Amino acid sequence: MSTTTKQPDRTEDYAAATRLLMSWKRPLLLSHTNPDGDALGCINGLHAILKAQGRESVAAVYETPTPHQLALTGVDKVHLLNGNDDPVFSEVDGVVVMDTCASAQLKPVVDWLREGRVPRIVLDHHSTRDLSADIHLIDTSASAAALILFRWARAAGWNIPTQAAKSIFEGIATDTGWFRFSNTTPEALNTAAELIGLGVDLDETHNRLFRQEPASLLRFAAMAMSGLELHQDDSVALLCVTHEMTRSSNLGSGDTGHVVNHPLSVASVEVSALIVDWGDGVIKCSFRSKGEVDVAKLAASFGGGGHVRAAGARIEAPLDEAKQMILNRINEQRRSKP
Ligand SMILES: [Mn+2]
Incomplete structure (x- = not known):
């Protein structure tokens, strides 16, 4: 044969x-x-x-x-x-x-x-x-x-x-x-x-x-990292970028680079979310996962989409509310797992 x-x-x-x-x-x-x-x-x-x-x-x-x-x-x-x-x-x-x-x-x-x-x-x-x-x-x-x-x-x-x-x-x-x-x-x-x-x-x-990214992406990454929060036993990383931050940075609401992936290099972090308020009434979210959490599902619950390990969504709410909703839905998804 x-x-x-x-x-x-x-x-x-x-x-x-x-x-x-x-x-x-x-x-x-x-x-x-x-x-x-x-x-x-x-x-x-x-x-x-x-x-x-x-x-x-x-x-x-x-x-x-x-x-x-x-x-x-x-x-x-x-x-x-x-x-x-x-x-x-x-x-x-x-x-x-x-x-x-x-x-x-x-x-x-x-x-x-x-x-x-x-x-x-x-x-x-x-x-x-x-x-x-x-x-x-x-x-x-x-x-x-x-x-x-x-x-x-x-x-x-x-x-x-x-x-x-x-x-x-x-x-x-x-x-x-x-x-x-x-x-x-x-x-x-x-x-x-x-x-x-x-x-x-x-x-x-x-x-x-x-290695050809513009310096503006490094500045954005520094800003996003300064808004880092760790939740749920350090397993969920949120990179929160407020409107004050985006306004003072002179950045347009374009490419945000790879900063959302960075928290996943930490052993305990399973989900990373970049949450940006560009001041237009909508919070732009990027989600990444390396664990059990299905971020396609998470994004879909906000009307967004993507893949199991990389997805995105837009949430019409103030930054703090959007943040809380994301944390709640990750928690719900985890608890519904057998
Ligand atoms: Mn190809």
């Missing part, structure tokens, strides 16, 4: 995808709106692989990249798409859609895609799928779409230049939270090792991707 493997055998799919891609003179490389490291890693990676073969491709995005997106190993030229009538559509003879297969994530150009004027290949690791394609390279067990791109490159026997290795690595590293999330498979680590062998500088990449 042969060894069973979770990874479907797709030698034929990869060969067909390679034949189709190589039949195109100028493919368009696409991913989802608001692209993350995996989306851009795929676009940049495939672009660099094709360039090394002397082949042309158009790497395209929908919005002006943010500083964080620009920190990723970019291509020489990214095309900023201008909706369904973009002139570039008449210059390409194929399209590779990567890291998504959901039309909702391709909205700016979904009408053009649906017209199906050029053949397309879809490469993805998500389970939401409503976009047809001539060839699908899909594996929902893959840690990142960039990992599927790496398999494809290996199956096709393509040279992976350092520029492409960097991009593929960035895709895998960002989707696995720098190899910490539960989707960090042996294949992800083995591939990362191979990519380091192809020229990825680990320390430089980590600094570039994960």
